Amino acid sequence: MFEANLTLISVTSMRAMQRPPLVDRYGRVHRYLRVALTDRCNFRCRYCMPLEGVAWQAKAEILTLEELEVLVRLFARLGIDKVRLTGGEPTVRRGYEGLVKALAAIPEIRTLAMTTNGWTLAESAGTLRRHGLSLVNVSMDSLDPERFRAITVRGELDRVLTGIESALGAGLEVKINCVVMRGVNEDEIIRFVEHFADCDVTVRFIEFMPFEGNRWDRADIYPYAAMRRDLEARFRLEPLETDPSAVGKDFRIEGCRCRVGFVTSMTEHFCDGCDRLRITSDGYLKTCLFGREEVSLRDLVRSGETAEVLEEAIRRALERKWKGHPDLATLPQLPNRSMIQIGG
Numbered sequence: 020m021f022e023a024n025l026t027l028i029s030v031t032s033m034r035a036m037q038r039p040p041l042v043d044r045y046g047r048v049h050r051y052l053r054v055a056l057t058d059r060c061n062f063r064c065r066y067c068m069p070l071e072g073v074a075w076q077a078k079a080e081i082l083t084l085e086e087l088e089v090l091v092r093l094f095a096r097l098g099i100d101k102v103r104l105t106g107g108e109p110t111v112r113r114g115y116e117g118l119v120k121a122l123a124a125i126p127e128i129r130t131l132a133m134t135t136n137g138w139t140l141a142e143s144a145g146t147l148r149r150h151g152l153s154l155v156n157v158s159m160d161s162l163d164p165e166r167f168r169a170i171t172v173r174g175e176l177d178r179v180l181t182g183i184e185s186a187l188g189a190g191l192e193v194k195i196n197c198v199v200m201r202g203v204n205e206d207e208i209i210r211f212v213e214h215f216a217d218c219d220v221t222v223r224f225i226e227f228m229p230f231e232g233n234r235w236d237r238a239d240i241y242p243y244a245a246m247r248r249d250l251e252a253r254f255r256l257e258p259l260e261t262d263p264s265a266v267g268k269d270f271r272i273e274g275c276r277c278r279v280g281f282v283t284s285m286t287e288h289f290c291d292g293c294d295r296l297r298i299t300s301d302g303y304l305k306t307c308l309f310g311r312e313e314v315s316l317r318d319l320v321r322s323g324e325t326a327e328v329l330e331e332a333i334r335r336a337l338e339r340k341w342k343g344h345p346d347l348a349t350l351p352q353l354p355n356r357s358m359i360q361i362g363g
């Protein structure tokens with residue numbers, strides 16, 4: 020019966036004409052969908068994984084890869100042209116490489132990206148590139164093996180560095196995601212640039228954000244202004260033109276091949292240009308990373324609803340999207356899931 024529901028939605032979608040784009044009350048057109056493949060992870064990063072652990076989602080709650088593909092096809096019809104696979108750790112989801120191939124083949128999807136801890140990248144980069152992945156963000160918060168281990172609990176720096184080399188060798192665009200925390204790794208910002216100076220990568224320094232159970236403290240944020248000040252004491256930064264919807268402020272660095280970017284969600288939010296939607300691994304649509312309001316697309320798909328009903332639910336959720344996320348004083352008090360459940 021379930022198969023039949025999926026077929027129904029696919030057929031309806033194929034017959035339908037291209038639909039109007041997904042625009043919210045503030046005129047923001049949504050083109051970017053982030054999809055969490057799982058809430059599981061082989062690392063235990065301290066800033067991400069709740070200390071007391073998480074109640075893992077049951078297998079039946081998690082979207083099947085077929086359901087995910089159906090949803091992405093529907094979103095593609097609604098104007099989504101960039102999709103990012105994330106999680107949890109997307110590469111621990113069995114069959115994710117096949118999903119990459121299927122999604123890359125959707126004509127409307129121009130960019131297919133993945134955010135990963137890089138653990139399996141050395142073996143999989145070539146296949147992923149051949150399957151149509153264009154961009155990979157690899158998380159790396161320290162270049163010191165012991166500190167890397169202390170932050171990730173289960174990670175190994177060398178293995179991730181090899182993964183990054185393989186990704187570059189395979190022709191993938193590579194960004195390095197580094198969450199900067201005061202008293203943990205803020206002293207490595209310059210070292211990161213020096214390490215990747217000759218590589219065609221963007222190193223993105225991310226401000227530490229609050230999520231359920233992640234021991235966030237406002238005092239642990241190492242703000243954008245401080246990161247920039249530190250870098251500019253050593254390098255000359257030239258702003259790069261970026262898309263108005265980009266989360267990062269990107270810069271070229273004089274004398275280096277690598278670029279740097281800053282994700283300043285805490286001190287300079289970029290909600291005005293937000294074009295992102297998220298699907299959690301259990302199939303809920305989230306219109307904001309920090310918003311608790313969610314709509315279960317999974318239940319609609321599983322109850323055999325048509326593409327039109329799904330579209331209506333998506334548009335109604337988008338109408339309720341807030342203009343910007345609350346300020347730093349309010350944000351940590353709002354109920355939200357952990358990052359691993361939302362999909363970063």
Ligand code: SAM
Pocket residue numbers: 060066067105106107108109134135136156157158196197198225226227228229230233358359362363
């Ligand atoms: N497991 C993959 C990884 O680590 O790249 C994908 C999921 S992870 C949740 C996505 C991104 O969110 C990672 O780059 C991670 O560093 C970032 N992240 C997780 N918790 C965060 C937090 N509290 N503040 C800022 N970034 C965070």
Ligand code: SF4
Pocket residue numbers: 060061062063064067068106107108135136158359
């Ligand atoms: Fe896992 Fe990524 Fe979270 Fe680290 S940041 S615990 S690798 S999901």
